[in-house]
Amino acid sequence: MFRTLLAAALLALGLAAPTAAREITHVMGVTEVPDAPQRVVILTNEGTEALLHLGVVPVGAAQSWDGDPWYDHIAGPLADTVPLGTESGINLEILAALEPDLIIGNKVRQEKIYDQLSAIAPTVYAEDLSGDWQKNYQFYADVLGLHEQGAANLxxxxxxxxxxxxxxxxxxxxxxxxxxxxxxxxxxxxxxxxxxxxxxxxxxxxxxxxxxxxxxxxxxxxxxxxxxxxxxxxxxxxxxxxxxxxxxxxxxxxxxxxxxxxxxxxxxxxxxxxxxxxxxxxxxxxxxxxxxxxxxxxxxxxxxx
Missing domain, CATH: 3.40.50.1980 (Nitrogenase molybdenum iron protein domain)
Incomplete structure (x- = not known):
């Protein structure tokens, strides 16, 4: 089942991927990401808040630690976002079916599935969590091509x-x-x-x-x-x-x-x-x-x- 969904996602990505792309250096290497991604997946709670604050509604996201499936203060804009399991238990089949053009994760939570995610769509990782929320916020903004907005918001x-x-x-x-x-x-x-x-x-x-x-x-x-x-x-x-x-x-x-x-x-x-x-x-x-x-x-x- 996963292989079928993965093949479909890769085919759709190959047909629809934007021609313009940028190289992003991140903790796992260098990845080409689309200039204007339309279907973004985010795999951490703090990352979901960052994307929404930057005006980007993800098509899929790690569900909130407490919530059904989202924290109350972000549930409204996430009404059509697909929950993908917890940060430590991402459902790859559901994620692949969303046909994302960009996946953003975190090494602390998802290091072991980086190769699998990269096979679905361009994938970039922030390095850490804990006290890095501002560093990560700017990283997400940079990945999305919103550097100035991210810097101004911080x-x-x-x-x-x-x-x-x-x-x-x-x-x-x-x-x-x-x-x-x-x-x-x-x-x-x-x-x-x-x-x-x-x-x-x-x-x-x-x-x-x-x-x-x-x-x-x-x-x-x-x-x-x-x-x-x-x-x-x-x-x-x-x-x-x-x-x-x-x-x-x-x-x-x-x-x-x-x-x-x-x-x-x-x-x-x-x-x-x-x-x-x-x-x-x-x-x-x-x-x-x-x-x-x-x-x-x-x-x-x-x-x-």
């Missing part, structure tokens, strides 16, 4: 983040701790994370144990003191399954947690897992700025996008 975001930071007054000197609680794995998030990059753009600092240009570290309860900060932002599963609720309660009722200065000051706050972590794209980045502005009581539209 500049607008960074200007907005800096403006919110400037409106914080003395609060800009607070240190911010990031923690994720999930059953079986609790992690302290460092600077090379989606939320960590945004805090840096705002100008907020991290506590000394978290001032590391790394992603995250799994910890046990004896490391709870390293979770302290002037403010502590923590996230857990938004859907609140029973196991996640019990796990969160276990950690946040531990005596070491209750003794943290940020907790005793009433400045430990649960925030959205989607917005601060799993969404990972530019819409969620702006939503995180909205949440930060609300928490600090400043105007979220000091600078708009």
């Amino acid at each position: 500049a607008a975001f960074n200007t907005r983040a800096a403006a919110i930071g400037a409106s914080l007054g003395d609060s800009i000197n607070e240190t911010i701790s990031l923690v994720r609680f999930s059953p079986g794995r609790t992690r302290i998030y460092y600077k090379d994370t989606f939320a960590g990059v945004i805090l840096d753009k705002v100008g907020l600092k991290r506590p000394a144990p978290q001032d590391r240009q790394e992603f995250a570290e799994e910890v046990q309860k004896e490391r709870i003191p390293d979770m302290d900060g002037d403010r502590i932002f923590y996230f857990s599963a938004d859907a609140d399954p029973e196991e996640a609720v019990a796990n969160l309660a276990e950690w946040t009722n531990d005596p070491l947690w209750l003794n943290l200065e940020g907790v005793k000051a009433g400045k430990a706050q649960r925030v959205s897992e989607l917005v601060w972590n799993t969404g990972g794209g530019i819409y969620c980045a702006h939503m995180m700025l909205d949440e930060l502005a609300a928490i600090y009581g400043v105007d979220p539209q000091a600078v708009t996008d």
Whole structure:
């Protein structure tokens, strides 16, 4: 079945591919991509947000981590987009049947299927996820021939983040701790994370144990003191399954947690897992700025996008 669909997709691509093309250098090599791709497939959540923000609606996309199949804030424009399975479980048969003229993926998630994807359509990969969302956004813009628009959109975001930071007054000197609680794995998030990059753009600092240009570290309860900060932002599963609720309660009722200065000051706050972590794209980045502005009581539209 897959071979039949793949052959059909390749035939259609050969008949309909634009004659104009550009060479794109990416983590997997050099690929010729069409100048004006019409049927784009994107294989990461943050990439889906980037494409929509750039005005490109993909014909197929990796489904949202939570959603049926899309996050609520992007479901509207994706009404006709075909879900392709999760980032780590792409359905190649469905993808091939879409006859894309460009596939955009990520080495972290789809390295093993690069050759199969490349046999369907020109395929390019971003290298990493974690804190690379802005780098990836510009990469997607470049691949789509929208370099200037991508650069302008990122500049607008960074200007907005800096403006919110400037409106914080003395609060800009607070240190911010990031923690994720999930059953079986609790992690302290460092600077090379989606939320960590945004805090840096705002100008907020991290506590000394978290001032590391790394992603995250799994910890046990004896490391709870390293979770302290002037403010502590923590996230857990938004859907609140029973196991996640019990796990969160276990950690946040531990005596070491209750003794943290940020907790005793009433400045430990649960925030959205989607917005601060799993969404990972530019819409969620702006939503995180909205949440930060609300928490600090400043105007979220000091600078708009």
